[in-house]
Amino acid sequence: MKIVNVTHGSFYALGAYAGASLTGAWLARGYPPALSYAVLLVAALGITLVFAPLIERGILRFMYAKDEAVILLITYALFLVLEDVIKLIWGVNPYFIAEPYALLGSFQVAGMAYPTYNLILIALAVIFGGGLAWLLNSTRVGKLLRAVIHDPEVSRAMGVNVGRYYLVTFTIGSLLAALAGSFTAPTVSVVPGLGVEIIVLSFAVVVIGGLGSLPGAALGAVIVGVVRSFSVHYLPAVELFVIYFVMAAVLAVRPRGLFSLEEPRKI
């Protein structure tokens, strides 16, 4: 959609809050904790369906003709608004739901305990990342979507309902962010400002990978995770700086990121 969507951070936070409060209510009523994973999924879906269409239909659809930098600023403004909306809905007190995280216990690798829940997170990332790649590259809908992104005018002329594609695409993108937040909620204290942290890190990931590239984002995420972990283990003093060093190094060699897409030129 050629949108650098800063509200992704808000959807991450909304997902975390919805996941924490819905799962908390589920567990408080004595329902089976094993189903709390499904509740996390439902919470992400529910909160996305409330906010994403509202934002896309209510604001963004009027802005698509504007410059990409202007849309970036608009999503940033929306991000700030949503930060306060979150405070209005959930207040400033932290929310915890540790049960889904602790329920599965841990497993040992080289004498070190790792939470089994992290395997769920990895599995979810693979499933949704793979599913998205399949959707975009191997289905008619995905190909039409790429056509819409490449040239909305021609797509419209060919009979594609561009507005609907924008709406569905924005909603699916927001759902992915909300899912990440919802499934991260059991491992953190859900507090105001959650979205700020993640959006900065996500920006580094997509810049390293190349804006608009799905394999690039996946590789960027792995690079950021591995480099940060190495730093934490072997050189903790530079941990804060190391991700941005990698980002700067990649940009110095490949200014459009590792997997930068070919830039088609209209003639």
Add this chain to the structure above:
Amino acid sequence: MKKLLVALVAVALAPGVLAQNVKIGIVAFISGPAAAPFGVPAKNAAEFVIEELNAGKGPAPYAKRGFGGATIETVIVDEAGSTTTQVTEFRNLVQRHNVDLVIGYISSGNCLAIAPVAEELKKFTNFFDCGTPRIFEDAAYKYVFRTSSTATKDSVGAALYVRDTKPNTRSIAGINQNYAWGQDSWGDFELAMKVLVPSVEVKTSQMPKLFAGQYNAEISALLGAGADVIHSSFWNGDLEALILQGGPRGLMQKSMTILTTGETAMHKLGAQIPDGTVLGARGPFGPYAPNNRYNQWFSKGFEAKFQAPPNYASYQMAQAILGVKLAWEKAQDANGGKRPSNEQVAAALENATFEGPGGTVRMANGKGHQAVMETVYGTTKLVNGKLTLVNVKRYPAEKVNPPEGVKSADWIKNGFK
């Protein structure tokens, strides 16, 4: 974002009395990440204590209504925002709201910035919570006070607790937030441990950024390091996230983990804090508070009003107000019953000793402007599903605070002399 909430707590008894009110600027985080663990409990404490004092319901010697008979009214300011914003807000409090005195500030950065401005404006200011020892070690003030102890006490107390409860400690590790509070806390703890156990080995010092939220890599590094003791001064969501992520991975079982501000997480996480975790409360507050009449009045009244127990920030705010009240009334008495000036109140609080819900507060350092108090640590143990604290050890003020005129770092380096 600048937020200003003006709250008139007092009820004027008659039209002419309003002019005699004592107007106090109360500054604490009302929004942002520090609001829930510190700012709001502190603001609530101020609200409770001032209501009680205005009604003349404080325990003796705080039983006189308001401040020396004058009703207290408050102007509450949000501490969120940059240091520059806070300096502007402080000037607003003094020059636009014409407050008589200011009680507030949680952030050490804000305290360092406000102190010289308070001095310039000749406005009596009492810091209730911030921990940096630099305020009165690097400068001397006439109008600025702090009725809570410095962070040095927390780190030295933690090191003494390690020596006393785990005397065979050979190695330590740390996970602290990468800014002044985290670095100073770790620095003091590391130094104190090296003095107490000269052969101690530092396995790793993790310094993730403030509010990072995810600590899986750091926990792996700490588990891999296998230090005997882990020190953390984490607070707010970071503290809770560390407990939630470290608990299921056995971090607290593998190493004795000391959380210097752990008391703030106690009320929220309860049984989710693993057994054997050492919790501090930045002094004799919360579960470590003495059973004196001030604590009975404060903790019961606070809990009844807010349906939550007061945490250490609440205690520090309460003792800050009570200390200033005593000084105000002493100065008023010395002034023949007339309203005292800021200079007279400052002179009355200098080198004073008073009792509060956390016990004895002595304004013994910083030329009589900096309080010293005892500190306490204890270890968690679940009993019938309820979190309790065992092996509680109290360290008197002289053991955990440097003597007057000696800088904290020098005091620790010289073997606490």
